[in-house]
């Protein structure tokens with residue numbers, strides 16, 4: 001099956017067939033055993049069958065199979081949130097006296113969790129600009145146990161060469177995990193480029209309707225799955241069946257939404273590029289983007305996220321955010337509605353200011369997530385909000 005077909009048809013239930021077209025919600029926390037012997041056999045792993053929803057559930061399984069198939073991975077593990085997916089992967093590979101190499105401009109809490117919680121458990125972290133993969137190589141130490149990259153990165157839109165990172169990690173025998181949230185499997189499948197683990201915040205494009213928080217871990221093979229699954233089950237950051245059902249509903253239109261959103265983003269990037277109030281623009285679909293060639297090689301499209309700066313710096317950005325009428329001023333991304341936010345004071349406010357600037361997250365950076373509205377309405381809205389800088393904000 002091709003990817004748009006997979007999005008709709010993978011992950012159907014193979015049991016209990018009443019002819020249902022949609023996957024039912026198995027809103028049951030526990031499952032009965034026909035006999036004591038069978039209950040014991042299910043616990044021993046010698047007999048297939050559900051036990052308890054934290055350990056497995058048919059609705060959640062359907063979503064795991066859907067996303068794993070779209071990523072061309074072995075299997076998926078659904079989690080309560082994207083952060084539960086990330087911290088579960090950290091916990092599966094990191095411990096006392098181990099070290100992680102991570103992209104510096106990852107989603108703020110992915111970095112803060114390492115610098116605060118995991119540091120208390122004796123984990124050391126080095127954050128590098130992984131858009132030059134040689135920086136990953138230079139940061140690897142004998143105790144490095146995980147390489148974690150995010151590409152495109154939130155919010156700078158820097159791109160990391162997944163194949164180059166995978167070659168380096170493999171050479172040192174270290175697993176490579178990739179946060180694929182910004183691209184979604186429709187535009188990028190890291191396992192095809194040599195990654196071992198793919199992580200998603202399902203909250204974003206995969207669900208796509210700004211009504212669910214969820215996450216997913218997809219592994220390349222059975223051994224990695226077997227290593228991560230007990231960690232997830234014991235730490236308990238698992239998904240709920242109703243949550244899984246909502247995401248199963250959303251994922252079926254991922255290809256349609258992604259096509260429309262990225263078409264809107266390309267039009268918006270061209271518009272912002274020539275706007276007199278815009279001082280700089282980061283969008284991987286522009287040939288002047290520093291990693292345009294890498295993005296072109298490893299992605300099937302450039303996505304729908306744009307970062308930019310405006311005349312008047314932070315004050316100018318504030319004016320834009322306070323003057324939009326159609327764009328919604330809110331964090332998150334990847335929904336059908338277009339959003340605008342300010343990373344330095346919102347999503348990435350937990351990072352120390354110096355680390356933020358080093359990672360390219362300037363105070364003036366404004367981030368937009370393009371949704372599926374009519375592009376002309378979006379262009380008119382941002383144009384009037386940008387033009388408000390002339391009278392209202394900054395030094396313009």
Ligand code: LCS
Nearest residue numbers: 081082083107154181201203331332347
């Ligand atoms: N990974 C990336 C790349 C993200 O952008 C986010 C959330 C997460 C992981 C965490 O996922 P969650 O636990 O929220 O499902 N990013 C957000 C953002 O940029 N604004 O609000 C949330």
